[in-house]
Amino acid sequence: MHALALIHFLVTVAALFGAAAKRDDSGKLVVAHVIVGNTYPYTIDNWTSDIQLASDNGIDGFALNVGPTPGSRIALLTLSGFDLGTRPRPTSGSLQALHVVRHDGPVLYASSDAATLRNYITSYATHPNQLLVNGQVFASTFSGSDCTSARVFCQGWNSQFISQLTGQNAVHFVPSFFSDTSAYSEFDGVMDGTFNWNGGWPVSLTVQSAQSAIQGLGSALGDATFTAQLESVLNSSIGTFSTDQTYISALNAVSGDSKTYMASVSPWFFTHYPQSSYNKNWLYLMDNQGYNTRWETLISNRDSVDIVEIVTWNDYGESSYIGPVEGAQPQGTTWATGFDHTGWLAMTKYYATAFKTGAYPAITQDQLFMWARPHPKDAQASNDGTGPPTSYQLTEDALWAVAFTTQPATVALTTGSGTTQTVDVPAGVTRLSMPLTxxxxxxxxxxxxxxxxxxxxxGADAFTFNPNPQTYNFNAFVAYATANGTTS
Structure with a gap:
């Protein structure tokens, strides 16, 4: 079997837009993962708008997830045209862009596939916006370790990728290998760091694991909203640093003086494809303001983290996006349409700034964010043969809100006629929630x-907590407003 066989990969290679303010910079970075396959209808104006929006909200670059499809190639060419000066560049901030190559699914790779990966590196190694670490091209993966053994796949990456990229094309390789971290000693000579892709969600939290931990409270998972005790048990898995620490410790088995740890953060996860399609139908629990919790965890552990990758900017099929819903969606994706997430993007700058500087910035503008799922978790969809997603029982029928306040204020949440909760909040960041009606x-x-x-x-046209949905949708609708009148 070829040493690069049976993998699916994503390789970060080069930058194509913006000013290279942090080239060879040893400082911390925040980047956002972009599924380029969802951007093939983009024009230069779309890219300009997205880059500006990301930069304005504390994001230093895009990790461009480029696959082998014609649409991805078109998008790549479009970006090249932008960079060559066909349109003005954004004027606010400077954006580091990372290219990413991804193939979703195990296939047999030949030398030509490895050549494709190398070509991404060599094409953009000297581009002024390529992210470099110690003078080397920063490269990452999504998986890439699914071979017969760690030794076999390492030999493949060594012979077909690392060793053939030298001089100005040499790579600083920080892959996300979904393999046992105890095998990292086998990766010596291949890895310069590691990326904990799944650290953004409590992927090990399931109904079964929750029932085991909760013991006598397991039956309460069927309730629409949970007790404080039950929420506490579930929240102990959300946003933690435990898997990050495992990955960081595993790097001790890899030689090198400048190893990079890249962590992930994500606001949400829900996917709902039937067996006849992608066969993906589950969620990861991110209730109780999980995006905020994860950011706070990374900030408090920032001395151990070099780069944070937001997963994602535009993965509509997995509901993890923080960018605007535009471009294209994977075939069969219906749950993102009309479900704005840019409120999460608007709160990102606060946390990204704190991660990069080590201090939370002053809140200079009042803001209020809130989000909820569109139907009760136990609702029976009238026209959905796929069924509810795995782990739906972990969710609550609740409105989640976060207030950013410059001074003490009063916040009133309303989820139905005569159903209002009023809370006096201090200056700073306050989390709120209440049951939906x-x-x-x-x-x-x-x-x-x-x-x-x-x-x-x-308004009701945008969001109603519908007790009789036609299809299951555990995505979140996010709404927000700022004191200057900006609303969504």
Whole structure:
């Protein structure tokens, strides 16, 4: 079997846009993962807008997930045209862009496949926006270790990739290998670091593991909302640093003086493809403001983390996006349409700044964010042969909210006629939640000294907690507002 056989990979190779402010910089970075296959309808204006939006919200670059499809190649050429000056570059901030190559699914790779990966490196190694570490091209993967043994796949990466990229094309290789970290000694000479892709979600938290941990409270998973004790047990798995520490410790088995650890952060995960399609139908629990928790964890452990990758900018099929819903969606994806997530992007700058600088920035603008799923977790969809997603029992029928306040204020959340929760909040960041009401929407206001500061009200046409859905959708609808009137 070929040493690069039976893998699916994603290799970060080069930058194509923006100013290279952090080339060879030893400082920390925040990048966002972009599925280029979802961008093939993009124009230069779409890319310009996305780059500007990301830069304005604290993101230093895009990890471009480029696959072998014609659409991906078209998008790559479009980006090249942008970089060659066919349109003005963004003026706000500077964006480091990373290229990524990905193939989803085990296939038999030949030398020509390895050549494709090397070509991505050599094509952009000297580009002024290529991210370099110690003068080497930064490269990463999504998987790439699914061979007969660690030794076999390492020989393949060595002979077909690492050893053939020298001089200005030499790579600083930080892969996300989904293999036992105890085997990292086998990777010596291949890896310069590691990327913990699945660290952004509590992937090991399942109904079975929760019932085991909760013991006598296991039956409470069927409730629409949970007790504080049950929430505490579930939250102990959300946003933790435990898997990160495992990956970091495993790097001790890899030689080198400048090893890189890249961590992931993600706001959500839900996918709902039938067996006849991608056969993916599950969720990872991110209730109780899991995006905020994960960021706080990474910030408190920033001395051990070099790069944070937001997973993702635009993976609509897995509901993990923070960018605008635009471009294209994978065939059969319906759960992202109309489900805005840019509120999560708007709060990202606060956390990204804290990660990069080591200090949380002052809150200079009042903001209010809230999100919820579109139907009760136990609702019976009337026209969905795929069924509810695995682990849906872990979720709650709750509205989640976060207030960013410059001074103490009063926040009122409403989830139905006569159903309002009013809370006095201090200056800073405050998390709030309340049960949803079937058949109703959601809204919120912030007041200070009796005067209105802002309000969020998406309206029934945008969001209603529907007790009778046609299909299952455990994606989140995110709404937000700022004191200057920006709403979504």
């Amino acid at each position: 079937a058949g109703a929407g959601m809204a919120a206001t912030m007041t200070r000294g009796g005067a209105a500061v802002l309000s969020v009200s998406p």
